[in-house]
Amino acid sequence: MKKTLRLVAFMLLALVLTAAVAVLLIVKLVLAPEKGEWSTRAQLGPVSFDVGVPTAVRLLTSHWFAPQLDGRVVDTRFGTVRMRWLAQTNALELDCAPCSVDVPALGSQPVRVERLVGTVRRDASQLSGTLVATPPASAAPGNAGASVANSGLRGRWDGRLSSTALQLNIDMQDGPLAQWYAVLVPGLPELQRxxxxxxxxxxxxxxxxxxxxxxxxxxxHFTVAGLGTEALLDARSSCGASARLANDSWLARAVLAAEDQRFFTHAGYDLTELTASIDHNQQSGRAERGGSTLSQQLAKLLVTGDARTAERKLRELLYAVEMEQTLGKARILQHYLDNAPWGANLCGAEAASRHYFQRSAARLEPAQAVWLAAMLRNPQAAVAQWQRDGAIDTARATWVAEGIRGIPRRQREALLKSVAAAKFAPP
Known part of the structure; x- marks a missing residue:
């Protein structure tokens, strides 16, 4: 009897193992990448194998297979995804909550959404669907109430699947900026006021x-109120005496050329520069270029700090937009000049001018003003280069000089010559 039971158990085990191997072979055969097809490495138990991504997408979105995914729950690197088959529209719904993705171009922390629901339909090589991003119920901004917290950002997407790539286009509908903040950074304390x-x-x-x-x-029509930035109108800098420079002083104009050439025309943010920065950062794979206006930089200096995260950037934007309304351009520029870091543990234009050139900021020569403005991109590195090579980055200084606005051609030519020939004693 015992021998019979052992034999039956052995046969059952062999049958299970055979079935498992057969399933594995079928999966590998079905999902195996074709020649030249975009592929990735997949893990099934202890076995890993190559999967053709377009093949897998076509299988998962097929009308005969997708309904079998109804009710399935899968843990992914983006979050837990719940799947539902929508028979009326022949679409597969993917519900990711919470959902996060690493985007190095936008900062060191993942971009996180409380809940992201998308649908997927495929017609041959064409894909399409909808998107809804929802904030947590506790994320209602001070002016938005429960209507923002309980609603979501909506959009549509479409794409084309080929053997080598997937091209996607996403179009998120126009929605209240308060809603965008509630979805993207629900934990910001500023949203409560x-x-x-x-x-x-x-x-x-x-x-x-x-x-x-x-x-x-x-x-x-971006506006912000309630953050109290009007208190900065008469604030004094901890960097020392104010330079009290006019907007048309050499240093003020050089700083604008270096840091924010559209300062007098934007409302605290510059979408052209921001988009260019995102493009640059995604190509480099990290957040190298900030795209911040002078107003945003002032918010960073006085309020938010300089953490390289999307959350800090969005906080900075709120303060910058409000400061444009409460302080105005002239005061923002003056505050920036009085608080900007200039290397060697210095901050403020007056302290920097006296340390590097032994004169007040108001009495700087044009080439000296350009020199200081060119240092702002990376003050510590500029000081180190100045001490090592006897000069800062001359190409950067020339670029700043070329960007100064409101000077005649001959004066600009003279300025460029003086910048090229400048030799200032290292600090």
Whole structure:
């Protein structure tokens, strides 16, 4: 009897193992990449094998297979995804909550959304669907109430699947900026008191497996109130005496040329520069270029700090927009000049001018003003280069001189010559 039971158990085990091997072979055969097809490595138990991504996408979105995914729950690197088959629309719904993705171009921390629901339909090589991003119920900004917290950002997407790539286009509908903040950074303490006005729409293009993307935000009527930045009107800098420079002083104009050439025409943010920065950062794979206006830089200096995260950037933007309304351009520029870091543990234009050139900021020669402004991109590195090589980055200084506005051609030519020939004693 015992021998019979052992034999039956052995046969059952052999049958299970045979079935498992057969399933594995079938999966490998079905999902095996074709020649030249975009592929990735998949893990099934202890076995790993190559999977053709386009083949897998076509299988998962097919009308005969996708319904079998109804009710399935899968843990992914983006979050837990719950799947539901929508028979009326022949679409597969993917519900990711919470959902996060690493985007090095936008900062060191993942971009996180409380809940992201998308649908997927495929017609041959064409893909399409909808997107809804929802904030947590506790994320209602001060002016938005429960209507913002309980609603979501909506959009549509489409794409084309080929054997080598997946091209996606995303179009998020125009929605209140308060809603965007509630979805993207629900934990910001400022949302409890800020009154955020305006709307934003977002278009994006994504390519896989290249992982390249571009974003085109469209913002209208952005206003912020309630953060108390009017208290900065008469604030004094901890960096020492104020330079009290006029807007048309050499240093003020050089700083604007170096840091924010559209300062007098934007409302605290510069979408052109921001988009260019995102493009640059996604190509480099990290957040190298900030795209901040002078107003945003002042917010960073006085309030938010300089952490390289999307959350800090969005906080900075709130303060910058409000400061444009409460302080005005002239005061923002003066505050920036009085608080900007200039290396060697110095901050403020007056302290920097006296340390590096032994004169007040108001009495700087044009080439000296350009020199100081060119240092602002990376003050510590500029000081180190000056001490090592006897000069800062001359190409950067020349670029700043070329960007100064409101000077005649001959005066600019003279300035460029003096910058090229400048030799200042290292600090």
């Amino acid at each position: 800020a009154r955020i006005g305006g709307t934003m729409a977002l278009r994006g293009q994504f390519a896989l497996p290249a992982r390249s993307f571009s974003l085109q935000p469209q913002i209208a």
